Amino acid sequence: MRILIVDDHALLRAGVKHILSEHPDIEVAGEASNGAEALARIQAENWNAVVLDMSMPGKSGVELIKQIKAERPKLPILVLSMHTEDVYAVRTLKAGASGYLCKDNAETQLAQAIRKVAKGGLFMSQAVAEKLAVEMLSGTSDAPPHTLLSDREYQIFQLIARGRSVTEIADELNLSVKTVSTHKTRLMQKMNVANVAELIHYAIRHDLVPEENRMPE
Missing domain, CATH: 3.40.50.2300 (Response regulator)
Structure with a gap:
């Protein structure tokens, strides 16, 4: 092969x-x-x-x-x-x-x-x-908010939950800071969270980030 x-x-x-x-x-x-x-x-x-x-x-x-x-x-x-x-x-x-x-x-x-x-x-x-x-098997109506994110939004969500800043994410993904900020705004709207602390709490509550990579709440 x-x-x-x-x-x-x-x-x-x-x-x-x-x-x-x-x-x-x-x-x-x-x-x-x-x-x-x-x-x-x-x-x-x-x-x-x-x-x-x-x-x-x-x-x-x-x-x-x-x-x-x-x-x-x-x-x-x-x-x-x-x-x-x-x-x-x-x-x-x-x-x-x-x-x-x-x-x-x-x-x-x-x-x-x-x-x-x-x-x-x-x-x-x-x-x-x-x-x-x-x-x-389940419909999207009852799906958790994070499952409705686009692939790029989910990727950025993961990095934010790991403690990365917008600038660090932009460097890591070869994107502009403005693009990352736009994705961040959209994903927070979709997930109905008001700030990064709520986003991190959501990630921990749903066990979406390994404990060793989590940003403190």
């Missing part, structure tokens, strides 16, 4: 290659450090699966997934992410990914996950599967 690794950190790409070097049926045949490189390689070559990091500069991971699926609808995408939140995983799967694996579990589960998605299957934890099923 020819695999494309997409991650902006060379060290992490090397780690993935090292893990997969023990599995002769899986060949890391290409690497990309950003979304533009990934799309160029996907358009130019044939792949059995893409292993995609979610936290890269520029396009959000969800946006990149949608763009890849628009170019290659049948190409399986396995998301390899530092984020453990179930809601974040559900968003990637609804965008078109075939699997979601936390980097903490990569050493033991990566090869298994790649094989499964490359053969047309889905790979996710039981908690993610349950949350995905609930969201797919």
